[in-house]
Amino acid sequence: MKTAIYPGSFDPVTFGHLDIIERASQVMDHLIVGVLNNNAKSPLFSVEERVKMLREVTAHLPNVEVQSFGGLLVDFAVQSNADVIVRGLRAITDFEYELQMSQTNRKIAPDVDTIFFTTNLKYAYLSSSIVKEVAMYGGSIDEFVPPVIAGYVRQKFEQKRELIK
Ligand code: PNS
Numbered sequence: 001m002k003t004a005i006y007p008g009s010f011d012p013v014t015f016g017h018l019d020i021i022e023r024a025s026q027v028m029d030h031l032i033v034g035v036l037n038n039n040a041k042s043p044l045f046s047v048e049e050r051v052k053m054l055r056e057v058t059a060h061l062p063n064v065e066v067q068s069f070g071g072l073l074v075d076f077a078v079q080s081n082a083d084v085i086v087r088g089l090r091a092i093t094d095f096e097y098e099l100q101m102s103q104t105n106r107k108i109a110p111d112v113d114t115i116f117f118t119t120n121l122k123y124a125y126l127s128s129s130i131v132k133e134v135a136m137y138g139g140s141i142d143e144f145v146p147p148v149i150a151g152y153v154r155q156k157f158e159q160k161r162e163l164i165k
Contacts (some may be wrong), residue, residue, distance in 0.1 A: 004115075005077050006086040007034040007069070010050050011043040012149050013057060014131055016123035020088040023117055025061050032080055033058065037070040044132055044156055057146050074109035085112060090119040090126075 006024055010017060010033070025031045033054055037047040045053070047068045054066040069076040077085060085105065087098055102114035119126075131144045135153045142150055 001029045002084070003030040003032065003080065003082045004028040004084045004086045005032045005034045005073070005080060005082045007036060007073050007076075009036050009038070009041060009043060009128065010054055011041075011045055011128050012050065012131065012145060012153055013054050014123070014126050014128055014145050014149075015143075016088065016090070016119055016126040018057060018146070019120045019123055020086065020117050021058060021064060022061065024086045025064050028084075028086075029063060031061075031064045031086070032082065033064060033066045034073070034076055034080075035066065035068045037068045045152075049152070053149055053152060056148055072108070074105045074112055077105075077112045078109055082112065085114045087114060087116050088119050089116045090124050 004024055006021060008017065021031065021033060035047055035050045035054065043050070051066050051068050058064045058066060067080075073085065085102070087102070089095060089098060098114075098116065105112060105114060126144055131141050131153065134144070135141050135157055141153060144150075145153065
């Protein structure tokens with residue numbers, strides 16, 4: 001039984017993430033989506049909200065589980081008995097950081113390897129930061145995230161606008 005961890009901030013989950021989750025879940029027996037609990041990054045959504053949103057949009061995938069983690073990714077991988085870490089590569093600009101991260105992780109935990117999925121061309125430009133930027137200025141994010149997530153993002157920015165009134 002092969003278990004993989006797909007880690008990330010997912011603030012919020014996009015169609016690009018979902019594409020990787022769906023494809024990785026087809027080649028793995030068990031896929032754990034690991035949501036980083038790191039307030040230093042000042043996320044838009046709390047870790048509980050990000051986990052909830054991911055659970056909603058992956059509910060149709062029976063071998064996918066969503067969990068939060070803090071600390072080192074490789075420690076979470078070892079605790080979860082994961083064989084591999086899955087990451088998506090959108091463009092050459094992702095490569096340097098991803099290479100450094102996977103080599104560091106392999107140095108710390110030699111038994112946990114990283115495999116990369118190249119992002120579907122349709123979503124090569126997409127990132128959670130772009131989604132937030134567009135939504136913050138009132139633009140439509142319907143092309144970037146599932147409808148339920150678009151609703152949560154809109155709601156979050158409305159709450160923020162109310163707070164600064
Ligand atoms: O979606 P992101 O923000 O690009 O994901 C980055 C993530 C969560 C994979 C990375 O920041 C991470 O693994 N953080 C946990 C801490 C850790 O293990 N750092 C060492 C990596 S070399």
